[in-house]
Amino acid sequence: QVQLIESGGGLVQAGGSLRLSCAASGRTFSNYAMGWFRQHAGEDREFVGAISGNGGLTFYADSVKGRFTVSRDNAENTVSLQMNSLTPEDTAVYYCGARSSGHGSIYHAPDYIYWGQGTQVTVSS
Numbered sequence: 001q002v003q004l005i006e007s008g009g010g011l012v013q014a015g016g017s018l019r020l021s022c023a024a025s026g027r028t029f030s031n032y033a034m035g036w037f038r039q040h041a042g043e044d045r046e047f048v049g050a051i052s053g054n055g056g057l058t059f060y061a062d063s064v065k066g067r068f069t070v071s072r073d074n075a076e077n078t079v080s081l082q083m084n085s086l087t088p089e090d091t092a093v094y095y096c097g098a099r100s101s102g103h104g105s106i107y108h109a110p111d112y113i114y115w116g117q118g119t120q121v122t123v124s125s
Helices: none
Strands: 004-007 010-013 018-024 032-039 045-051 058-060 068-073 078-083 092-100 119-124
Touching (some): 018 032, 018 119, 032 068, 032 078, 045 068, 045 078, 078 092
Parallel strands (some): 010 119
Antiparallel strands (some): 004 018, 032 045, 032 092, 068 078
């Protein structure tokens, strides 16, 4: 069982930056690939970025590549999403998820088995 708690959301002007964090419980954090997804109002959850269990591999949606960075600290059981050059289109609720390494697709939300409660990011123009 893994519990995830996100933090760091808020209101920022276009062009600004935010850093989201996700704290995980449990002693087997490194067994899980971690992903960040976002959900715009009335839409399905969409992939943003992800990182492998040992942190050696990262993956990004084309829409955020070069602007967002996913990192993790397995000693601290945390995963972060650094978001730079934010635009109003990045406004959404952001969720971190945990997926058993090697199972399913890192891009596919239903393949993640644990989710945080979400944190709102609002980018004003």
